[in-house]
Amino acid sequence: MDSSVLRAATRDAFKKVGVHTPGWEDPRPGGEPPDDADFEKCDDPAKFRILAARAEAWCEALTQTGLAERENLEPADELWQELPETPPDIRIVRLRPKKAASVPLVFGFGWLMGEPEAYVVVGAGEPAAVISLQPQCACDACDIGSDLLLQDFDDIVMNIVSGQLVHVTADQFTIHTSPQGPVVDGQLAGQTTSDLEQLFADVRAGKSQYPSVYGARWW
Template sequence: MVTTPAPTWWEQQHALLCELAQDGSEAWADAGPPFSDALLQLLTEVEDAFAQTGTDTPAWEDPHLSAGGELRDSREEEYSRCLDPGKYRIFWTRAEAWTRVLTARGWADVDVDDGAGIVWAVKPYVDRYRTTVLRPRRPGAQPLVLARTSPDEATGSGDLTGPDALIMGLVVGVGEPPVPVSTTPDCGCDACDSGSRDLLEELDCLILSIVDGSFEAVLAPGWSSHRTSFCAGGGSGDEDAHLDVTVTAQPWAEGWTPRPLCPAIDPDDSAPPARRERGSL
């Protein structure tokens, strides 16, 4: 019996965008165009590389999903605990897959640091250890920083309540000095776990957007925002009165057409912190 592999997140999204483009409805005019062949090929290469880098970091399903496809509520005991902290190493191996592809294409040079030598525009709220810096060769393109949030040899913490709890997460930064734009997972407890597919899609979308040239981050006193072709978000930020940083990505490859950005979040509409997915009404 031959099992058909489940479609990747980008195959599903590309199919939806193609369907919306054919439909022509004005209600979905901001959904964005279908993915280009070049973008699909890039993601396929990352998936192929991940088949090698991720051999020891298997995917997992949403633990709240029953065999019948029904979602259950999180249990009280699932909060502030992680029964399998090592599973989050999958972020490291996915980042390694991206690194292999981007350097193999000749788009970037790579440096690896222990984390202490990286000066950030705004200090991330988690400790950083092994840090990979990808510097694109194309003038104007922004560097990509991938920082692990625990030592390579760590086993992780099952109890997440203490200040010294370790999660095998990843901080993504962009620019030089880098601006931290994502820490994945944002929690790490079993209650918030929705499975590896959602988490890897979030990481892929962010890295892809930086490489594609469809990313913008803004930091100002009390305000931070970012937007890609997939979503836009904004909310309260560092209160430093001297903070004034805007990072705008450019494509890493010559002749590459970036995807259109989502509309920016208006600071006046940002309480509570806002997030808008591409195509939402």
């Protein structure tokens, strides 16, 4: 088992679970700037249900490969370390890895502009730290097409199940690792790159002074 096998299993599962959530092209493939009006609207919020389908594909891939067990849960505040900006109030799926040293993956499904399950919160740990809200922005100006949207979603999930994620809740901010670099929510208050690297290193070494989420890869 490696990450490429798991990604392939997810793509195969998506061919079935994503049959009713079609993809779409990047509306500005040449990098053209959006119209000002595009920042104020989303013509088709239902298209983002493709993210829920992708989450289900990950659920199928992770359970059918024997890496995790699925738990279907009712939405509840205590499932989260901190409540998401928009709490997912439809349903929750927690994937509990078979390896005790790994951390659970959580998907929370909610409403977006009146569309059910067009909004997905990705979390890690128990209770779960919020790792990402998807879509990050639903306005037409930020539309990048479904291929890049799903690629970004896959990278977020893989960061968790591969054991690469480190999430730290510090005094004035939260921060976690990602393939694109550290993701910060809050004020860093003069923290340098070296300081942040030390935060992550302390978590990996099991000596962080802050609440943190970190675990082994699932396979």
